[in-house]
Amino acid sequence: MTSPFVDFKNAALVFNVPDGSYTVNSAGNRVANSRALKIEALLKLSKDKGDLTKYSKDVEAYAGADGYAFLLEGYLVEPLTYPSEINFLMEGDAEITLTIGQPKIGRFKLLPLIDSPYLIGAGVEIVTAIKGIFRVN
Numbered sequence: 126m127t128s129p130f131v132d133f134k135n136a137a138l139v140f141n142v143p144d145g146s147y148t149v150n151s152a153g154n155r156v157a158n159s160r161a162l163k164i165e166a167l168l169k170l171s172k173d174k175g176d177l178t179k180y181s182k183d184v185e186a187y188a189g190a191d192g193y194a195f196l197l198e199g200y201l202v203e204p205l206t207y208p209s210e211i212n213f214l215m216e217g218d219a220e221i222t223l224t225i226g227q228p229k230i231g232r233f234k235l236l237p238l239i240d241s242p243y244l245i246g247a248g249v250e251i252v253t254a255i256k257g258i259f260r261v262n
Contacts, residue, residue: 126205126251130167134202138164138233140217142210162210166255168199168221180236180258187234187258194260197221197233201253213237221259231261 141159150156171177180196188194201207212235219233236256244252 128200128202128205128251130200130202133167134165135223136166136168136197136199136219136221136233138166138217138219140164140211140215140235142208162208164201164208164211164217164255165203166199166201168197168223168255168259170223171196171198171256173198176256183234183236184258187260189260192260192262194258195223196256197223197259198254198256201255205251206253211235219259229259229261231259234258234260 140162142162143157144160146158147155148158176196176198184194184196214235214237216232216234218230220228220230221233222228234257236258238254238256240254
């Protein structure tokens, strides 16, 4: 099964997730190893006034003193649902093309999102929403 948005994907998000193994650093401490987990999505600027108000302080804080940050929303393309290793509020590297032209590279912070009860009730499993803050490097 493929996403209905596969031809429109514009974002590649890479999250480092623990792989279950450890190494020992030079100080003798155990350090968790990680692997890259890639998610492709269709993202656009959020126009929901409630979300813009709700997350305005988070967007400002995530942008920092000299950065640019945007609240984005959209749908997962690949995989169709969130992998079990992905948690809300995780940060990952992102490459996103919001307009025609050069893609922007930065960081993406995944925000909590509630699934639509209508989609759950109808048994629709090929559409999973995604929302987050994108900070341009």
